[in-house]
Amino acid sequence: MKKKLLVLVFALAFNFSNAQQVTFKQVSESTKRIKGKITSYVTSMGDTINIGDKVKFGNPSNANNSFVYIYEFAALTTPTLASIRAQGWDSEVLKMRISGTKRKGYEVTFTSKTEGGFTRYLYGYEKALSVGELATDRLSRAEAIAKLKESKDLLDLGMLTQEEFNALRKDLTPIIMGKN
Numbered sequence: 001m002k003k004k005l006l007v008l009v010f011a012l013a014f015n016f017s018n019a020q021q022v023t024f025k026q027v028s029e030s031t032k033r034i035k036g037k038i039t040s041y042v043t044s045m046g047d048t049i050n051i052g053d054k055v056k057f058g059n060p061s062n063a064n065n066s067f068v069y070i071y072e073f074a075a076l077t078t079p080t081l082a083s084i085r086a087q088g089w090d091s092e093v094l095k096m097r098i099s100g101t102k103r104k105g106y107e108v109t110f111t112s113k114t115e116g117g118f119t120r121y122l123y124g125y126e127k128a129l130s131v132g133e134l135a136t137d138r139l140s141r142a143e144a145i146a147k148l149k150e151s152k153d154l155l156d157l158g159m160l161t162q163e164e165f166n167a168l169r170k171d172l173t174p175i176i177m178g179k180n
Contacts, residue, residue: 019036019037019038019039020034020036020037020038020039020040021038021039021040021041021042021048022034022038022040022041022042022098022108023041023042024041024042024043024044024108024126027098027106027107027108028105028106028107030106031102032102033098033100033102033106034098034106038096038097038098038108039051039096041096041108041125043125043126043129044126044129045129045136045138047136047138049093049096049110049125050093051093051094051095051096052092052093053092053093054090054091054092054093055090055091055092055093055110055112055125055134056088056089056090056091056134056135056136057070057082057086057087057088057089057090057091057121057133057134057135058087058132058133058134058135059087059132059133060082060083060084060087060133061131061132061133062081065083065084066081066082066083066084067081067082067083067086067123067128067133068081068131068133069123069124069127069128069131069133070082070086070121070122070123070128070133070134071121071122071123072086072114072119072120072121072122073119073120073122074118074119074120079122082121085115086114086115086121089114089115091112091113091114091121092112092113093110093111093112094111094112094113094120095110095111096108096109096110096111097109097111099124107124107125107126107127108124108125108126109122109123109124109125110122110123110125138175139172139175140175141175141176141178144172144175144176145176147168147172148168148169148172148176151164151165151168151169152165
């Protein structure tokens with residue numbers, strides 16, 4: 001009995017020690033594939049995503065109303081581009097892994113649930129986020145610049161006070177300068 005308990009404790013300790021958090025910077029600057037089970041990922045925007053978290057799908061970026069970086073697949077089938085049906089879906093992250101090659105670079109890819117649960121979605125998080133296929137509450141740098149320009153126009157029209165503009169500028173500066 002003691003032997004079985006010792007083996008169980010050792011197996012659990014190994015399993016937990018093997019789980020890890022990776023960051024966008026670690027993965028993008030890596031010259032070798034990062035080994036081990038990934039349970040948490042810190043994105044390029046600084047958000048942390050864990051196994052079990054929900055990721056919201058945004059708008060398809062293809063003119064044919066299909067996604068470019070989000071694939072749908074079932075067991076033993078070839079992945080196909082996800083259709084517009086996935087738009088707006090909150091999909092639970094089931095698995096994270098490192099994909100890519102030394103020559104092309106590495107990225108974190110997610111596997112998550114589909115609406116019906118029988119098939120899965122597969123996507124490179126950063127690429128899908130960059131084209132709006134994944135939705136986020138945070139402003140991108142381009143969105144922050146556009147918002148600041150719009151606010152400047154409203155200030156010039158007298159529809160915004162200097163204090164309101166300065167407060168907004170203070171909030172948006174770290175996003176625009178990449179220090180968020």
